Amino acid sequence: MNTYTLESMLTVLLLGVAVAVVHMMFQLGVSVLTLLSGHSLGAHKAHLRLLHLNASYIIGVYTTIVLVTLGLLTLTNVIGLSDHVLWLLTTVVAAVVGCAVCLVYYRRGKGTVLWLPRSIAEYLSKRAKKTKHGVEAAALGGMTVIAELPFLIAPLLIVSLLLKTESQQYQLGALLAYAFLVVIPLLVVTTLIGAGHRLSTIQRWREDNKSFLQYSGGLGLIVIALYLTVFRIVGVSL
Numbered sequence: 033m034n035t036y037t038l039e040s041m042l043t044v045l046l047l048g049v050a051v052a053v054v055h056m057m058f059q060l061g062v063s064v065l066t067l068l069s070g071h072s073l074g075a076h077k078a079h080l081r082l083l084h085l086n087a088s089y090i091i092g093v094y095t096t097i098v099l100v101t102l103g104l105l106t107l108t109n110v111i112g113l114s115d116h117v118l119w120l121l122t123t124v125v126a127a128v129v130g131c132a133v134c135l136v137y138y139r140r141g142k143g144t145v146l147w148l149p150r151s152i153a154e155y156l157s158k159r160a161k162k163t164k165h166g167v168e169a170a171a172l173g174g175m176t177v178i179a180e181l182p183f184l185i186a187p188l189l190i191v192s193l194l195l196k197t198e199s200q201q202y203q204l205g206a207l208l209a210y211a212f213l214v215v216i217p218l219l220v221v222t223t224l225i226g227a228g229h230r231l232s233t234i235q236r237w238r239e240d241n242k243s244f245l246q247y248s249g250g251l252g253l254i255v256i257a258l259y260l261t262v263f264r265i266v267g268v269s270l
Contacts, residue, residue, distance in 0.1 A: 044198045048191065048206065050256060052213040055187040057249030058133075059238065060146055060180040061093055064172065065218055067160040070231055079226075086222040088166035090215050092173025097188070097211045100177065104192035105203070115197050119264040122189045123257045129186035130253030137183070137246050142239070152179050186253055190260070 068089055072082045108118055139145040146153070156172070156179065163169050177184065191210055195203045224234060238245075 040198075044194060047256075047259070048194055048210060049213070050252070051187045051190050051194075052210055054249050054252035054256065055184065055214040056217050057245045057252065058180060058183055059242075059245060060148070061173075061176050061215075062217055062221055062238070063146060064156055064160055064176045065089055065221055066231055066235060067157055068163060068169065068172065069221075069225055071161045071163075073231065083222065083226055084166055085163060085169040086218075086225065088169035089173040090218045090222065092170030093177055093218060094173075094211050094215050095170070096174040096177040097184075097214060098207055100181070100184075101188050101192050101195075101207055101211075104188055105195055108192055108196050115193070116265065118193055118196075119260060122186075122193055123260045123265060125189055126186040126253050126257040126260070129183055130250045130257060133183060133250030133253065134247055135250075137250065138242055148179065190256065 065086060068085060069082060072085055111118075113121075136147050139147065148156075156176065159168075159172050159175065163172055191207070195206060221234060225231070
């Protein structure tokens, strides 16, 4: 059994927050939310109806993040590998994904077109256009998380291992808090739309800051991977 001190708990908390901040930098969820909002505004849906669809979408994203992380947590418990090996594999995944984010997360050129295969991007766009009910919006949120798993797998693996090795008695609460943190950008966008801000203004901000978001996410994962290498794998203690 692990013996927890205030210092060790604070370290784990800060690491979890750092992973959540990196997770926030991934933009597919925001992209699909703006698509959903744009199609709804174009169809002249009532303002409250638009906010209902956006809220349902966020619930879908939130729920899927929780379920995927629980699935990874279950996998780490039944796979039969030691925590040391699991941390080693997770660190490699985080470093590889971090490099990939820096290199290929956005397609070249203007705009905020992401790395997605064209068929998946077209499918999500089509579903956003056809979404008219809350259940459909929630399903769209879930599909968005699944579509971005090639990148989200890194932070979610780290979180699942933190839950397994460091916060077993607080697993559910910690996971729900993490999922809330990572949907904050979606809540901010929905709040801005509800306050009357134009989608074009939000999109312009995303275009102006896409390099910052891209490299913050990629380099953030690499830094976290280095930290895990030193303090979880090599075993150096502060």
